[in-house]
Amino acid sequence: MTAGSKADGAPKRVPLADQLRAELATGRFAPGQRLVEADLTERFQASRTRVREALQHLAAEGYVEHLPNRGSRVRRLSRRDVRQIYELREVVEGLAARRAALGIGDPDLRHGLHALWAEMEMAARTGDVARYLPLNTRLHDRLIRADGSVYLQAAAERLRVPILRLQFEVLMTTPNLQLSHDQHAEILSAIEAGHGEGAEIAMRKHLRSSFEAVWALPDELFDR
Amino acid sequence: MTAGSKADGAPKRVPLADQLRAELATGRFAPGQRLVEADLTERFQASRTRVREALQHLAAEGYVEHLPNRGSRVRRLSRRDVRQIYELREVVEGLAARRAALGIGDPDLRHGLHALWAEMEMAARTGDVARYLPLNTRLHDRLIRADGSVYLQAAAERLRVPILRLQFEVLMTTPNLQLSHDQHAEILSAIEAGHGEGAEIAMRKHLRSSFEAVWALPDELFDR
DNA sequence: CTCCCCCGGATTGTCTGACAATCTTGTATG
DNA sequence: CATACAAGATTGTCAGACAATCCGGGGGAG
Structure with a gap:
């Protein structure tokens, strides 16, 4: 499943947001848990640029809440x-x-x-x-x-x-x-x-x- | 602490997306018009980073449509x-x-x-x-x-x-x-x-x- | 003349490294 | 025990760079 390396079509676009979303949906992350950009860059081997882009996407979709200067965290519902x-x-x-x-x-x-x-x-x-x-x-x-x-x-x-x-x-x-x-x-x-x-x-x-x-x-x- | 410091008008943190959204809402841009990142960076005196961030926001909100590798344009409705x-x-x-x-x-x-x-x-x-x-x-x-x-x-x-x-x-x-x-x-x-x-x-x-x-x-x- | 292929310019996607701004936390101080 | 401050952590933004991709047009083949 992971990076189809050489033979198969290029790894093309596996938007980071999709991976994160999938993990969030299955509850891999605890609600309220902080999502530190630096951690995610390492976890997904992606640049901060892409990590931030993914987080914005997820925030727009409501999976994640984002507080200015305080980062993102898994959304908790009241x-x-x-x-x-x-x-x-x-x-x-x-x-x-x-x-x-x-x-x-x-x-x-x-x-x-x-x-x-x-x-x-x-x-x-x-x-x-x-x-x-x-x-x-x-x-x-x-x-x-x-x-x-x-x-x-x-x-x-x-x-x-x-x-x-x-x-x-x-x-x-x-x-x-x-x-x-x-x-x-x-x-x-x-x-x-x-x-x-x-x-x-x-x-x-x-x-x-x-x-x-x-x-x-x-x-x-x-x-x- | 309402206004800025001395000479109001200084670059306060007005999210770029808000400005663009306002212009879109008043129809300043024609539907279907391309929104080229380079143009916007100049128009708003902002870095491409922020321009792209704003465009993503607006795309998530449906004001703008974004086609991979082909950029953003003002949304047209069928x-x-x-x-x-x-x-x-x-x-x-x-x-x-x-x-x-x-x-x-x-x-x-x-x-x-x-x-x-x-x-x-x-x-x-x-x-x-x-x-x-x-x-x-x-x-x-x-x-x-x-x-x-x-x-x-x-x-x-x-x-x-x-x-x-x-x-x-x-x-x-x-x-x-x-x-x-x-x-x-x-x-x-x-x-x-x-x-x-x-x-x-x-x-x-x-x-x-x-x-x-x-x-x-x-x-x-x-x-x- | 028309069709197709290929090229160069334009634009987007992504990366890196850097730095200021801001928040958090531990610690010294009164 | 409350408070202020300093150090550390993290985010916000920038500039510059380069590859990937798209677009329009020129040339060549038929």
Whole structure:
């Protein structure tokens, strides 16, 4: 996977931001942890120029917070943040679900969702959280992309990714996986039926439920 | 410690991105125009480092589009973009209006809206488009901020700003100013009454109407 | 005359090294 | 025990350089 050295195509562009983002998404860095430029230059064998560029990107995306003259750190969310994020997610992803239902005529979408659903069934039956969470992400991703709106996609992504870590905690520490799975079923069912209104309602219900589960997490996981 | 030291006007730390953004918002640059780094370094008397940083920021915000190895240019919107943007704006700003209505208890908000409204009345009566548009912007801004959600604010801003130029065309070339003004009245009326549902509906109606007006603009103003 | 290839200029992507500005922290001082 | 100061760490910005890439145009082949 790493640097395709000689034979294969040049290492071309592996934007540093992508690597960092991937590590952040999987929780490799602790929230609140400082991201010192000098450390990153060594860790990734890149110049400070590129490290700073990557950090700016991630800050713009909300993964990282940047304080003037004080550097960057992995974003920590307060309960207030979480509430505001979910409030917005409800309308944004609600719209996405509605649009996906209206666009279910597209075979690509239909098959994609079907395949995804099969995998999720597997993971849910075995209660395999580590496998379910990425599938969950991919499902929401697929729905967000269904409409082909880069704006919808960008807005939704910015809201979804920062709370991935908390979502992981939720699925880990409670029997919420099955509940979440049932709600996904409801959403997909409405979408497959081409029922936009129902899909939106189901999605909003799902997100509100997800919010409540996150809200119930212990204080240590939040900022402030 | 408001102003600079002695002879104000000294190079204070005004982020380059802010200057550029302001110029873009007022349409000083033509859409599609290339933004060559070397030109900007001279124009703003800044190093390429800072110019590139600013461009990245603006690209992340959607004001500017950046093509690898081909530089940056002022973003041009296609009709497709406009449709997608308005679709999202409807739910995002609809939420903002609803929240503003629920938070109308705050005197700051109430007075702020009142003062704004008075100014807008003036501008509308005289048909002064150049004065109305900024007020329109400030009104939407105020509503978006009412809830104090940075996420809502960021999402809405990213959607609103790219179409400012088109909106200006709309208000200029048609008698739509009065129509828009009436719709603003409807929105504010619902908000002042603390009627969240009504505020959201009025806002969505307003945006749909605005979209139709933009859509009717001639092809030359769109990309592709 | 038209098409295609290649060249040089223009521009971007990245690196290096440097230095000032600013924040942080440990320590001496009252 | 609070405070001020000095040293160290880190970020912000700069200039200059060079490779990579793109763009437009000139020449040559057909």
